[in-house]
Amino acid sequence: MTDLIPLPDISEAALHQMYTYRLGRIRAAMAEQKASVAVLFSPVSMRYAANFDEYQLFQSHIPTTMMIVPIEGPVTVFGASQRHHPNIDIYQPSRMATPFDGGLDFTGSCQTIVEDIEQTLRQNNLSGAGFHIALERTSPILSRLLLEKGYSLIDGEALVESARMIKSPTEIQCLRHTVNVAQYGMDKMREYLRPGLTELQVWSILHQVNIAHGGDWIDGRMLASGPRTNPWLQEATHRKIELGDTVAFDSDMVGPNGYLADISRTWICGGGTGSRSQREAYRHSYDEIHHNMSLLKPGVGFAELTERAFKRAEKYRDRRYVCAFHGVGLCDEYPKIYYPEDARHNNCPGELQENMVLSVESYSGAEGEPDGVKLEEMVLITATGFERLSTYPFEKELLI
Structure with a gap:
């Protein structure tokens, strides 16, 4: 417990x-x-x-x-x-x-x-x-x-x-609490992570922390390791994690008071600087979410976000994530804002408004390479820009 x-x-x-x-x-x-x-x-x-x-x-x-x-x-x-x-x-x-x-x-x-x-x-x-x-x-x-x-x-x-779409001050407090619970669970996952554990064993820790804090459920089993990180959207299995494996996850956690924590991080089992392909993929996703966060402020149109989104490297383009941004509240919410390559699916008119909450997404995995990296931040749209709600640290050793 x-x-x-x-x-x-x-x-x-x-x-x-x-x-x-x-x-x-x-x-x-x-x-x-x-x-x-x-x-x-x-x-x-x-x-x-x-x-x-x-x-x-x-x-x-x-x-x-x-x-x-x-x-x-x-x-x-x-x-x-x-x-x-x-x-x-x-x-x-x-x-x-x-x-x-x-x-x-x-x-x-x-x-x-x-x-x-x-x-x-x-x-x-x-x-x-x-x-x-x-x-x-x-x-x-x-x-x-x-x-x-x-x-x-x-x-x-x-x-x-x-x-x-528009959150009250108390809703924002509830979202902050769910993020805190999720990040506490992520700390526990990281403490527990070691070679020989299965993906499901590591993933179960976030569930336990969520339920112990009065949370509700997790929308998917989005944790993968090693070669199962590329392509993305492979759910957790009984695969045993090995030393040096990429371990990537997406919380998708419906937590206390029903509010969502939607945060993604990628680690290396055992730590270290990883391989060249691991570092390149990590840097690409890190640069993407930081560029895309820099676009966020009230009045920016949803279509404009698609047009000005990070220009992804060619080798990572085909296996991009399903969207660049989406709303967050009691679960994944409207709007879902696609990449330029998928702009035909953009049927979300409107613009950013103060007190909207978004997730900023990135997945980088190249065909023919063994690893993929999933990163995601939750942000609050403020009067002048944005505030990060998720504050879990990134992997400095993978950014060298």
């Missing part, structure tokens, strides 16, 4: 202000998009709206719980076990609209959900023309029944994502 780092100095009053702020952000987005109600199934969306944190991974694949958020009026949750959640006014039984809960034909359950939505509209006088229902990913049966009733649907997931 690991020791615990101190809790952040956040009062219950400040947390409740944060929950009020987040629900207000959803309702402001609803007003902008003319949505009368939002029907939420995503565990991340329900966490954002009302700090609803019950069985989140279960909910992600068996959506037993549903939340209805009217633009005005009481918020209702269907299927909660507890009764302590902020911003929730009414608790109702689950509607069982999944095969696991309700059998292979849950048309009747979806019809009941339609009636729930209509009751919310009537009770809050929200059934006027020209307004939409914001619906998150769910059964097409529910969408069809609503359309047959004449309702206009918009995407509830996109609506909530747009709300989550």
Whole structure:
């Protein structure tokens, strides 16, 4: 059992202000998009709206719980076990609209959900023309029944994502704490790292530290060693790490209060200056994230970030990471900003704003070479530029 780092100095009053702020952000987005109600199934969306944190991974694949958020009026949750959640006014039984809960034909359950939505509209006088229902990913049966009733649907997931972009001061405090927990876990991983341990043994330490501090989960098993670091996105296995191996990882850690720490570092097992290819790849990723961080300030357009992004060396271009920047909050968030080579995928209009949080990404691995390097920083957009939220040191011996 690991020791615990101190809790952040956040009062219950400040947390409740944060929950009020987040629900207000959803309702402001609803007003902008003319949505009368939002029907939420995503565990991340329900966490954002009302700090609803019950069985989140279960909910992600068996959506037993549903939340209805009217633009005005009481918020209702269907299927909660507890009764302590902020911003929730009414608790109702689950509607069982999944095969696991309700059998292979849950048309009747979806019809009941339609009636729930209509009751919310009537009770809050929200059934006027020209307004939409914001619906998150769910059964097409529910969408069809609503359309047959004449309702206009918009995407509830996109609506909530747009709300989550700008962080309140308490959200930023929560993000700092999750980063501190992750970096403490990284310290423990590094202390434990030695030849003969498997990738999974080393990776498990971050999980243990996260859970011990009240964290939630880790999105992937993103730790690889030696030849498994190139190409990237190979998850941890029972491979035994050898002396001199590159060891690269990406935390992807959904930590305390549901906030994400998305940090990547690369080490050499046993330390030292590594090989020439290890040093070249490390320097390339180090230069990339520092160049790309230097671009960050309010008012810079997302497309401009793509255009001005670090010009990657030819040998590292084909195995580039999936994006150069992306948003961070309760998990990976909008926007995702691609490299110039992938600019056709850039469908994120907008610009940087104060109190957005981003991850700045780099992966450098050349085809035909044994090693790859993954580095990533989390940053806060400030009034005049940016602040690094992740402060874990880089490998000076690999930068010579």
